Amino acid sequence: MDDAALNEQAWTTYGKHHIERGTCLSEPERLDWGFWSTGPGAEVLGDLAGKRMLDIGPGTGRYPAHLARSHKAIVDAVEVSPTQYLRATTRYGDVPGVHFVQADAVEFLQRETAPVYDVAYSVHGLGYIDPHQLLAALAPRVREGGSLVFSVLHTNKDGAGPEVTVAPRDEVLPLAGGGELVVRMWVLSPLLWEDLLVEGGFLLEHISVLRAPEPSNPVACTLIVARRSSSAEGE
Numbered sequence: 114m115d116d117a118a119l120n121e122q123a124w125t126t127y128g129k130h131h132i133e134r135g136t137c138l139s140e141p142e143r144l145d146w147g148f149w150s151t152g153p154g155a156e157v158l159g160d161l162a163g164k165r166m167l168d169i170g171p172g173t174g175r176y177p178a179h180l181a182r183s184h185k186a187i188v189d190a191v192e193v194s195p196t197q198y199l200r201a202t203t204r205y206g207d208v209p210g211v212h213f214v215q216a217d218a219v220e221f222l223q224r225e226t227a228p229v230y231d232v233a234y235s236v237h238g239l240g241y242i243d244p245h246q247l248l249a250a251l252a253p254r255v256r257e258g259g260s261l262v263f264s265v266l267h268t269n270k271d272g273a274g275p276e277v278t279v280a281p282r283d284e285v286l287p288l289a290g291g292g293e294l295v296v297r298m299w300v301l302s303p304l305l306w307e308d309l310l311v312e313g314g315f316l317l318e319h320i321s322v323l324r325a326p327e328p329s330n331p332v333a334c335t336l337i338v339a340r341r342s343s344s345a346e347g348e
């Protein structure tokens with residue numbers, strides 16, 4: 114099974130697990146690029162009122178709903194897992210300004226009908242997708258000068274830091290109540306992300322490593338803010 118199929122299967126099992134458990138998540142008060150409710154939030158995305166946005170891997174749909182309700186954004190949220198999509202649409206399917214799509218993000222972006230966005234973003238969704246494929250499909254769908262903002266894993270709970278070659282690795286996805294799934298993730302160094310973005314037609318504006326507040330917790334994420342280059346900048 115290839116990486117994309119394995120991830121789709123794992124996230125479908127994950128969503129089913131939570132549907133069967135009746136998991137009810139609280140409403141987010143803010144957007145959290147890390148896992149700790151501290152650090153930068155939606156302000157990193159700029160003024161969103163009336164902006165056309167793409168969420169890559171929205172999971173339960175909490176953030177596209179939050180950005181539409183609290184920031185007046187218009188969001189297409191593209192989720193590959195049918196069970197995660199079901200969780201999102203069951204809870205947020207009628208939120209004005211949000212349109213959930215069940216599709217692989219690369220496949221969606223390659224459709225002739227895919228729109229051009231002001232802002233594309235992903236909170237821990239983009240690291241599950243081959244970055245060469247994703248950025249090639251995404252670049253024509255972000256307007257020149259538009260932004261791409263995303264967070265990805267940098268160091269996992271076992272202290273394994275990022276890779277220095279563009280290759281996915283196994284990571285563990287724990288299941289509430291016990292059990293775990295294996296997923297394939299691109300956990301890459303900030304320098305590699307920068308190279309990939311520039312090759313893919315984006316200019317890096319800001320990159321930072323967000324660390325857990327407790328010094329004993331090794332988990333860290335990378336937050337990346339990039340801008341779609343104009344054709345002149347790309348020459």
Ligand SMILES: C[S@@+](CC[C@H](N)C(=O)[O-])C[C@H]1O[C@@H](n2cnc3c(N)ncnc32)[C@H](O)[C@@H]1O
Binds near residue numbers: 125170194
């Ligand atoms: C860690 S969850 C993040 C969910 C959400 N962004 C949040 O922070 O609440 C990652 C999500 O990305 C989705 N995903 C993984 N690969 C994808 C792909 N190729 N296209 C679209 N969604 C994908 C998974 O199904 C999963 O729901």
